[in-house]
Amino acid sequence: MLNKSAHWFRSHIALALVLVLGLLFLYPTSAYAMHIAEGILPANWAAIWYVIAAPFVVIGIRIIRKRTKEVRGLMPLLGICGAAIFLISVFPIPVPVSGSCSHPCGTPLGAILVGPFISTVLGALALLIQALFLAHGGISTWGANIVSMALVGSFAGFGAFVLFRRFSASIFVAAFAAGLFGDWATYATTSFELASALHGTGSLWGMFGAIALAFAPTQLPLGILEGLFTGGVVTLVYKRRPELLSRITPKAFKPVPSAIKGGD
């Protein structure tokens, strides 16, 4: 009886905490939108990014349809990842010393937990809701924002995680690397998207460097924060449901002796 009450309390405390934190963190006084806003990109460039994003989203949707039938327990993970990506990517974080605000991406975390293609779809959905209702990003720039945050954030994060796991890095270290490099890759891609569309007669790479350098004072420390967060959450989920993660993303969670012993 006591155990049951303790279990109920623990479960509901988590629910209440997430609800309250979600409310607190999403109560800014203005929309510090860090995605590319409506109207920034010329129509031809906006269309190009849509075309690049589309196949990944379509493949992701097909994988979701297939995997939800095969893997029991995928749905809760999809729900958590979708909500987390949505919350994290509208969460303006003030960066001391630099005196500016920006947000992490959440897609490296999603990619580790449910795979990069599914994470791309979840990121695209989060970006659509933000563009439609939160004055955050835009419909014309949805394709570009999908490519930078959902697609590159997912694949760079997932790639870093798998690579570091091949080096026998612990789950936390590999997930930290995923968050760090996924975040930086996202902003490098945003810099490229802007530079490619706006460099005019000037140098593409010169403008890319200038934009990336302007992002750096804010995004370098946020990458570390995203790494810590990603490492913490992945470690926690892995400790709770290692068998589920091994089934969903076997490339990322091959059983390793240290994990079996609980060394991670």
Next chain:
Amino acid sequence: MKSLGKIIATGIVVVFAVLAVWGWLALSQQAPEGAEGPWGGVDVNVIQKFAADAGREARASFINTDQGDLLLFVFALGGAVGGFAAGYYWRRLITEKA
């Protein structure tokens, strides 16, 4: 061999993290300050600044919720729904039997 790989991987991550902190502190003085002033988002301070220099201006969203307190409402609503969903599925994940 495995522990060597582990040490190398951890070392790489630590080196990048240290470089990031160094870069953050070194570049902070050059952080561009846009129209929003201190604590402004990088959308205005970086994206819209470079876009404006290239002759592109941000447009209002198709559904413009950035009016009065409407944006506060949708952000609070988004936070509540997102927070509820995350909490609900987290509970399902940790209580559901494999």
